[in-house]
Amino acid sequence: MPYLAMDTATGTLTVAVGEPGVLLGEATTNLKRNHSNRLMPLIDVLLDDIGIQPENLKGIIVGHGPGSYTGVRIGVATAKMMAWALNIPLLGVSSLDGLARNFLASDGIVCPMFDARRKQAYTALYERTECSFRKTLADSLLPLDRLFSAIHSRQDERRNAQKPVSVLFCGDGAQAYRQEIKEAFGDDAYFVECAALDLVRAGHLLDIGIPRLLAGEKADITGFAPEYLQLAEAEAKWLSKQTQSPEASADGRS
Incomplete structure (x- = not known):
């Protein structure tokens, strides 16, 4: 089949x-x-x-x-x-699902980003639970400030639940806006260092x-x-x- x-x-x-x-x-x-x-x-x-x-x-x-x-x-x-x-x-x-699933084992938030230019990204958010890898933010076209706000909200919820608040950013949008992401999330932000996993x-x-x-x-x-x-x-x-x-x-x- x-x-x-x-x-x-x-x-x-x-x-x-x-x-x-x-x-x-x-x-x-x-x-x-x-x-x-x-x-x-x-x-x-x-x-x-x-x-x-x-x-x-x-x-x-x-x-x-x-x-x-x-x-x-x-x-x-x-x-x-x-x-x-x-x-x-x-x-x-x-x-976005086709990229995010490279990171099924991630303990924190997974944020794939496709660069939409003008400091915007096609994006979604994913998190691993005990039973599944689920989408917590639907596919969206968002300016960076709105995306960052959505991620901060998810971090607050996870922090209250005593879950990891690290965020793995992937895709060409993550590379394009790497500096802005670092400024917004500091040590909580992680990036894909293996090019084969960023596709x-x-x-x-x-x-x-x-x-x-x-x-x-x-x-x-x-x-x-x-x-x-x-x-x-x-x-x-x-x-x-x-x-x-x-x-x-x-x-x-x-």
Whole structure:
């Protein structure tokens, strides 16, 4: 029962094939360019190396963002096309989950950050409990001050419960805003020093998505869309111009 997973939401391009509890193969690059040209060839090579035909796939799992507008769109469009052509179920999984699961054993708070520029980040918060690794802040696009405030609140709750309050920051956003993070959290802040652990992994998307597919969860292929969390820059500029134009004001539009 092989399943295919892919993610193109960041500079990392990652694909994996696996079965329940088994990773059959995974291929990852971190070239930060040309995802559209390299995704399908990478999938073809991986399937060929494992000896699996596309027709043998039982489902497709895709990182649906948040992240780069163009990057997310490439992965989602490819996953939709393959799922429709092969008539197999499709499921979207948070790309932030695909990074955070590198740190399942962390005792403190895990904060993956994808740089959204202008001192903003696509982010979420995760914490390990006795039974699971759970998300305590949903995927969000936040300015640094609001993210830091949310983390401080979680630290206060954990401190009252006598739990570790250290925060592991990961992803390109953590590197981009390393100084601001250090100033806000001091010795409570930790960063990923191993580059291989600071990448989204499609193998983790398999771990998350396969059980959900087996439980009957799946996306409507026709209506399935990326989780952008914001308008693309070009769209935002266009809307801004519309709301500021004399014609729009005269017509009563806002």
